[in-house]
Amino acid sequence: MAPADAHTDAGTGPAPQADTGAEDTLDLELSEEVLALFGEDPLAGEAMRPLPGAPASSASSVPGGAGPAEGTGPVTNRAAMSRPVMSRAAASDLLDHPADWRPVTTPAGVFQLVPVRLERDLAVLTRWMNDPAVAAFWELAGPEAVTAAHLRPQLEGDGRSVPCLGVLAGIPMSYWEIYRADLDPLARHYPARPQDTGIHLLIGGVHNRGQGVGTTLLRAVADLVLDNRPRCARVVAEPDLRNTPSVSAFLSAGFRFSAELELPDKRAALMVRDRIHRAQL
Structure with a gap:
């Protein structure tokens, strides 16, 4: 299917297909400063902090017992990644x-992204995934x-992917x-x-x-990315x-349909939100 948006970026034709069988991530050259931060995980043994609005005695539960809804999954299973454990500072620099x-x-309501902690959040995330x-x-x-196998490579990796709970009005949802x-x-x-x-x-x-909550939060998270990542010109999905419903939510949140992608595990819609058009969308 041809892109529905006549506005396409220069050079947005089909990208050459590389062999994806041997490696699950792209190579990243880290500076000596970042490499120096590799080492023992400083989060090990750190006291678990409850989520905003969650009782300290049961921070892993979601008030109200609400079930999950459909979402947009990753291109590949990041459980295949294998990266050294880094310090909190190094692991957050990339994003x-x-x-x-x-x-x-x-x-x-008030919304916040709260990085996942496996010991606190695994039960509720597993329930949603099921x-x-x-x-x-x-x-x-x-x-x-x-x-856990999906989360650990991100939590212990080099920081190119950060899993977060979305907390709305004090409730992880x-x-x-x-x-x-x-x-x-x-x-x-x-x-x-x-x-x-x-x-x-x-x-x-x-x-x-x-x-309409999904649309509202998609716009909020895209704005968070653009506000906090000044070097980022585009948010993609x-x-x-x-x-x-997911594609429609992205469109309503100011993303444009850029292309149809044939990915290893799905046919996907490439959705793009451009910083340059942020005020108009």
């Missing part, structure tokens, strides 16, 4: 410290070990992956630009589905073309 991004006020609407696109249904699209396998399938930042998401509460 400009998402843990420090401030909460934002949206029409749906919802049939989510599993159809994320393909991570199963016991906690399946979800969505899962997000903020990632460097130019350093991701996705970059083999479209003409990536330096600092392109990607988004994967799922909405974890059924009462938030079909109410690649929802499954079959996931019509």
